[in-house]
Amino acid sequence: MKKLKNTYFANHIAMFGSIFMILLGYLFFIFIYFLLPRVNWDRTPEIGKWIMVFMSIIAPSLFFIFSLKIAFSKITIDESGIRKSLFKRYFKKSILWSEVKEMKIYNRVDTWIFISKVPMEGMTYYQLLKHKDIIQVTALQKIRDLIIKYSKSDLEESNSV
Amino acid sequence: MLISDYITPVMYLDPSGESFIGILATIGLGALIGGISGFIAAAINGDDLGAGFLSGAISGAIIAVGLAISLALPAAGGVIVSSISGFLGGATGDIFNQAWNNGWDNVDLLHAAGVGALSAVFTLGSFGCLNHIYRTTPSLFGSITNSSLSLFSRMGSSLSMSVATFYIGLTYGTISTFTNAIFNLTIQDSVSDDEASIDIDAYC
Numbered sequence: 001m002k003k004l005k006n007t008y009f010a011n012h013i014a015m016f017g018s019i020f021m022i023l024l025g026y027l028f029f030i031f032i033y034f035l036l037p038r039v040n041w042d043r044t045p046e047i048g049k050w051i052m053v054f055m056s057i058i059a060p061s062l063f064f065i066f067s068l069k070i071a072f073s074k075i076t077i078d079e080s081g082i083r084k085s086l087f088k089r090y091f092k093k094s095i096l097w098s099e100v101k102e103m104k105i106y107n108r109v110d111t112w113i114f115i116s117k118v119p120m121e122g123m124t125y126y127q128l129l130k131h132k133d134i135i136q137v138t139a140l141q142k143i144r145d146l147i148i149k150y151s152k153s154d155l156e157e158s159n160s161v
Numbered sequence: 162m163l164i165s166d167y168i169t170p171v172m173y174l175d176p177s178g179e180s181f182i183g184i185l186a187t188i189g190l191g192a193l194i195g196g197i198s199g200f201i202a203a204a205i206n207g208d209d210l211g212a213g214f215l216s217g218a219i220s221g222a223i224i225a226v227g228l229a230i231s232l233a234l235p236a237a238g239g240v241i242v243s244s245i246s247g248f249l250g251g252a253t254g255d256i257f258n259q260a261w262n263n264g265w266d267n268v269d270l271l272h273a274a275g276v277g278a279l280s281a282v283f284t285l286g287s288f289g290c291l292n293h294i295y296r297t298t299p300s301l302f303g304s305i306t307n308s309s310l311s312l313f314s315r316m317g318s319s320l321s322m323s324v325a326t327f328y329i330g331l332t333y334g335t336i337s338t339f340t341n342a343i344f345n346l347t348i349q350d351s352v353s354d355d356e357a358s359i360d361i362d363a364y365c
Contacts, residue, residue: 017230017242024223028249032256032270040268048271055248055277063241070238129235 006146010075010084010137018064018071025060029053075137077146082115084135095135097151104128111139113147188225195221199254212261216254223250224284231288243288244281251280 009015032052033041041049073086081096095115104114106125114120117133128134137143199217203210227246231239255276259268 011233013230013233014238017234017238020226020230021242021245024249025245028253031253032273036256036260036268037266039266040270044270048274051274051278052252052270055245055252055274055281059241059245063238063245067234067238070234126236 006078007074007076008138008140008143010073010135011070012138012140014067014071018067021060022064025056029056032056075135075143077143077150079150082135082137082147084137093132093135095133100151105139113137113139113144188222188229191225192218192222195219195224195254199258208258209262212258215261216258219257220250220254220280223253224280224287228284228287228291232291236292239288239292240285243284247281247284247287248277250277250284252277 029052044052069086069091073084073091074088076083076085081094081099083092083094085092095117099117100115101118102116102120104116104120106112106114106128113136114128115135115137116128116131118131120128120134123131129136196214196218199213199215199220200210201213202208202217203213206213224247227242227250231242231246234242252273255273256268256270259272
């Protein structure tokens with residue numbers, strides 16, 4: 001019997017953004033340094049060169065490193081609850097189904113599900129993102145199916161809004 | 162207890178997770194409006210129209226992607242992504258514009274960096290404005306992500322992101338002409354006052 005996949009990236013937009021930033025920056029630098037005629041680079045003042053290097057290489061690289069937690073964390077959903085971690089070792093966070101106080105669907109560019117151990121009433125999007133007892137996960141159909149399956153609840157009933 | 166007992170949908174649900182289509186449509190619109198804006202600026206300035214459209218479209222697309230991503234991130238991440246994408250979008254568009262008009266051997270990278278820097282500032286401002294709009298009028302985006310609507314309806318509804326799209330287009334048009342005017346006035350000695358005033362007129 002085929003094993004049901006129950007592990008997904010928690011934030012595919014952040015992952016896309018992180019990869020987009022570093023690809024865009026590196027491709028931009030390759031473009032201006034290697035593909036454009038070298039005479040353009042050679043006659044650029046030092047300050048211009050440093051600005052280009054910082055914005056195309058250093059800043060995207062730093063962003064990539066600091067966004068690892070958000071962009072590449074994975075969630076695992078099973079009978080016991082939902083767990084989130086980076087490379088299975090770092091920034092571990094887990095919530096048992098029995099601990100769930102509230103689940104909120106929030107629209108911000110894409111649709112997200114926030115699963116919380118605490119009431120989320122009155123919290124802003126950023127507060128939800130930062131709270132240690134709240135897990136944010138993208139609302140892909142497969143993930144929603146898993147939540148419905150393992151929590152033995154019917155998520156569709158909340159679609160009437 | 163059912164999930165529906167404690168779920169509080171803030172907005173519409175997107176059962177298939179396909180709201181990215183709305184974003185892609187907006188990127189296309191960002192490129193189109195950026196291109197038209199660049200085209201108009203080029204027409205007013207007497208520059209090459211193709212270069213104006215291409216550079217505007219490139220900038221508009223890159224900045225639209227950056228803004229879409231930055232709005233989904235925590236605030237600090239949004240600031241960084243919008244700044245970097247604004248810089249790279251503006252600089253890339255300006256490089257293509259210069260190359261088209263002056264040849265690939267005559268690209269002024271410092272000029273491109275200047276355009277990129279101003280573009281970054283404006284994109285950061287766009288992020289701030291859109292972030293505020295998102296927080297205060299969340300229902301604006303419901304018709305894009307509500308998958309019970311048809312695809313065309315949703316793509317059409319991405320026009321409801323007109324605040325974002327027009328802001329991107331107008332921002333680029335403003336940046337392009339304004340930056341050119343400033344640079345022409347302050348850096349390039351060979352540029353006549355007449356040409357600079359044409360640029361300023363275009364900005365206005």
